[in-house]
Amino acid sequence: MTEDKSAIRDAATVIVLRDRLTNPSILMGQRGAKAVFMPNKFVFPGGAVDTADRSVPLVAPLPALCSERLDERSAPGLQNALAAAAIRELWEETGLVLGERGDWQGSVPADWQEFARMGFRPTASDLQFVFRAVTPPGRPRRFDARFFLVDANAIQGDPDDFSRASDELSHLQWVPLGRARELDLPFITEVVLAEVAARVTNPEPPSNVPLFLHTEEQSLFLQLKGHPMPDAD
Structure with missing residues (x-):
């Protein structure tokens, strides 16, 4: 079957935040020069949801508030797939593990076998x-990308060990949050960085989540479980 290049694919992106209360930094890598999507740009780990992500068993689910926000303006029951995709993409692109020790029950999807x-x-x-x-x-x-924030303390093992990373991202590094805009970033990444900066000292999930929505007719900046954001002065 030929891929429909115009289709909007569900995707998950992971922002790993380290030393948030002392010297906050975030994990980023650079996409290849020949990449079809955002070549040469520095980005957070992430990618499209795979079919197998929908049935991956999670030891613990997303926080209830986050699950509720994810459900708005989305296909029903997509939360598990998005969370699994976020964890898988973090593993594939950086070699870092967001998980708990334990054996899988039943068959393990191909993309998850090394993780298991x-x-x-x-x-x-x-x-x-x-x-x-x-x-x-x-x-x-x-892509319809959902961005997830996670504290580096939740990562298993050494957060500086990228030896198991794929070659999809190069120059993996912890970037001081205050200097991230010095890199060659996609516009949307700059917008997300402002949201992350506002959340550094608040460990709780946000009550409202910004949605940057583009259609053929217009671009909207909305809030999930809220009201349209006021225009900037």
Whole structure:
């Protein structure tokens, strides 16, 4: 079957925040020069939801408030798939594990076999849903991306060990939050960084989640479980 390049794919992105109360930094990597989507840009780990992500068993689910926010303006029951995709993409692109020790029950999907061989099962309880953005029309790929924030303390093992990372992102590094805008960033990443900066000292999931929505007719900046955001002065 030929891939529909115009289709909007559900996706998950992970913002790992380290030393949030002392010297906050975030994990970023650079996409390849030949990448179809956002070549050469520095981004957070993330990617599209796979079919298998929908049935991956999570040791613990997302926080209830985050699950409720994810459900708004989405296909029913997508929360598990989004959380699983976030954990899988973090593992594939950085080699970092967000999980708990334990054996899987039943068959393990192909993309999760190395994760399972490491002796871990995925857990979503430390993920916080903080932002959502839909790629504008006219781009070579379009995604409905949900951004999850997680504290580096939830990562198993050494957060500086990227030895198991794939080659999808290069120059993996912890970037001081205050200097991240010095990198070559996509516009939406700059917007998300402002949201992350506002949440550094608040460990609780946000009560309202920004949604940057692009359609063929207009671009909207909304809040999930809230009201349209006021225009900036």
